[in-house]
Amino acid sequence: MHAKPRWRSSVVVAGLLLSAAACGGGADSGDGKVQLSYRIWDKNQLPAMQRIVDKFQATHPNIRVGIQLTASQEFWTKLQADATGGSAPDVFWMNGPHAQLYASNGVLLPLSDAIKSGQVNLSNYPEALSRIYSYQGTQYGVPKDFDTVGLWYNKKLFDAAKIKYPDDTWTWQTVAQVARKLTDASKGVYGIAAPAFGQENYYNTIFQAGGQVISPDGKSSGYDQPAAVAGLRFWTDLMKAGVSPSLKSMTDTFPSQLFESGKIGMYYGGSWNAIAFAQNSAVKDGVDVTVLPKGTKRAVVIHGLANVAYAKTKHPKEATEFITFLGSKEAADIQAQAGAVIPAFNGTQDAWVDSMPQYHLRSFLDQLAYAVPFPTSKNTDAWQTQEPTILGPAWSGEKDVDTAAKELAAAMNTALGKEK
Structure with a gap:
């Protein structure tokens, strides 16, 4: 399995949302118990989610929860249709790119009362993660899990080149120097994979250069600022130096697969890659990970899922009780032991770290301080889907990165201007 960031699976068109007039969610079961529906998209997490549901039902005998598994490529299309028709599930997974869209259209149940009463305590989760699920001062989601990005490296290639493994002293300059030493184009081996990916690559380096992707008020692009251009240029310089496979190669074969095949020395990859690498006998023990190298400063992008409730659920009290349990330490421990994701509840991540002891997975947690x-x-x-199209020519060398960044800023500002 070659995992990709969990937001990259679909596009939602804002204009089609939302007139959720009718009440939706689960129907009463007929035996006096409240029936809740819970929609998720990852079949690999289904066993852990079912164990969590079983634990919840054991302490809430008046509530039954039915899990709806919807494939990731259909999840948002189906949720959009259900929300528009007033029949969305009572509780469902939410990701960052869609959170404000659904919150602003009145689809999500505000958690203000649960937070005020102490039922939900946001200090249990990384602050930068909770912030993703807040809109105009109101919290709509309880963090479920999170991911950060690290520098994965091929130990065999480093050993052959007699280069010390990467560590927390590395900077952008170290990456560029080592990438040159590891590259042997005649053997099809490259020092680094430098695809035009946001979450894994240039978002991190933009923040490390002191730049921003979007202004704090969410109204303007940061791509035309010098620091953001510097963050992009880190990657385009690696492409120019010939130490990464071509853009076409990384389109034909996903970069993590090139890394797993032993053709790439270094790869900026997520915590989500760990389980796929661990299951691949070719690289299982031959790769490792450390914190991201430093630019002008340290920074890493944090993303993760939250559990949210449908604003029109027939059972807001029970849905909130279930969301609260999903965000509990008990639920986080079950997730951690499964190894698929890093649980969001502070202090429960050790089981995930210990689930694959061959890797320095603590690197992903060490970066929380500057996430x-x-x-x-x-x-x-509306603007994120334009990034690869507009930035692609800068990666392939057809366009200067300054020009591409300005074009992207203009397109992004146009898109942001349409948000009401």
Whole structure:
């Protein structure tokens, strides 16, 4: 399995949302118990989610929860249709790029009362993660899990080149120097994969250069600022130096697969890659990970999922009780032991770290101190889907990165201007 960031699976068109007039969610079960529906998209997490549901039902005998598994490529299309028709599930997974869109259209249940009463305590989760699920001062989601990005490296290639493994002393300059030493184009081996990816690559370096992708008020692009251009240029310089496969190669074969095949020395990859690498006998023990190298400063993008409730659920009290349990230490421990994701509840991540002891997975946690929320707006997809198209020519060398950055800023500002 070659995992991709969990937001990259679909596009939601804001204009089609939302007139959720009718009440939706689960129907009463007929035996006096409240029936809740819970929609998720990852079949690998289904066993852990079912164990969590079983635990919840054991302490809430008046509530039954039915899990709806919807494939990731259909999840947002189906949720959009259900929300428009007033029949969305009572509780469902939410990601950063769609959170403001659904919150602003009145689809999500505000958690203000649960937070005020102490039922939900946001200090249990990384602050930068909770912030993703707040809109205009109101919290709509309880963090479920999170991911950060690290520098993965191939130990065999480093050993062959007699280069010390990466560590927390590395800077952008170290990456560039080592990438040159590891590259042997005649053997099809490259020092680094430098695809035009936001979450894994240039968002991190933009923040490390002191730049921003979007202004704090969410109204203007940061791409035309010098610091953001510097963050982009880090990657385009690696492409120019010939130490990364071409853009076409990384389009034909996903970069993590090139890394797993032993053709790439270094790869900026997420915590979500760990389980796929661990399951691949070719690289299982031959790769490792450390914190991201430093630019002008340290920074890493944090993203993660939250559990949210449908604003029109027939059972807001029970849905809130279930969301609260989903955000509990008990639920987080079950997730951690499964190894698929890093649980969001502070202090429960050790089981995830211990689930794959061959890797320095603590690197992903060590970066929480300087984590920056994944950049979003009310209609994130409207500008985020334009990034690879506009930046692609800068990666392939057809266009100067300054020019591409200005074009992207203009397109992004146009999209942001349409958000009401």
